[in-house]
């Protein structure tokens with residue numbers, strides 16, 4: 001049995017998305033169908049649509065969603081019809097070596113077949129196991145987390161990627177402790193969350209680095225204690241003037257290679273660069289190994305903030321309810337599905353925090 005849904009389909013990399021009617025099959029074992037209320041546009045969606053990382057087409061992108069469970073398959077214990085949930089790309093089997101040690105973001109189990117087909121019956125790729133630029137999705141039950149019915153879906157959907165990626169980078173990946181210092185490079189949708197993650201972790205000083213005074217002002221509103229313009233010839237010097245010995249963590253939230261290249265310059269001895277932004281495939285950065293070896297510094301990557309949904313989403317929901325986590329301020333604009341290309345174009349300008357498609 002299939003349901004007809006409207007979705008934004010990518011048929012050629014770099015071309016506008018086309019709004020089409022697709023067929024979505026019913027949920028199978030351990031799968032849920034979620035009727036979406038909102039999906040945010042993440043820079044990863046745009047990179048996929050541009051072909052930055054390759055991947056088969058036609059495909060439906062979108063992975064930062066919220067809605068209500070409208071059907072469940074056999075064996076689903078985590079949700080019932082009517083539940084309000086967020087939908088993420090973190091699909092975890094619970095049994096592979098990564099899941100077994102508590103790192104579901106690194107699950108190695110292969111995803112199932114796409115639940116999507118075109119009006120001609122040909123398969124359509126469900127990108128990132130989500131395909132959330134669509135009225136409904138069918139996803140594995142590990143990909144959802146419960147949220148209160150009172151929470152605006154255009155706000156809660158941000159918990160599916162941008163918020164958890166940024167906060168998780170500061171708390172889970174950088175493991176910032178009270179009194180430590182952080183530098184966050186990039187004060188966009190993910191960077192603002194890395195900044196508030198550092199604040200929540202109890203960081204002593206948080207330096208934001210970005211291209212405009214507007215972005216630095218936003219960074220201060222989210223918890224940065226200082227801002228440095230990336231356009232300065234050697235911005236790490238201004239950061240060092242504020243930090244003294246350097247940062248315990250330099251979190252790179254943008255995809256620009258110069259940001260990766262320069263990030264180790266912000267570090268204190270023993271500090272870590274946390275790589276969160278996603279440059280295009282083939283882009284290279286270089287560094288001097290002797291400096292890292294002599295100073296005990298390191299470089300680590302962080303996918304989706306190393307988040308464990310069942311642990312971290314209830315925590316973040318409480319922080320929000322207590323006024324300790326900013327979410328509403330992250331929504332720049334709301335768009336109908338028919339105008340998703342305009343929303344993507346607006347996101348490309350770099351000014352938006354998050355553009356959200358509402359259904």
Ligand SMILES: [Zn+2]
Nearest residue numbers: 042044161162
């Ligand atoms: Zn994302």
Ligand SMILES: [Zn+2]
Nearest residue numbers: 093096099107
């Ligand atoms: Zn697994």
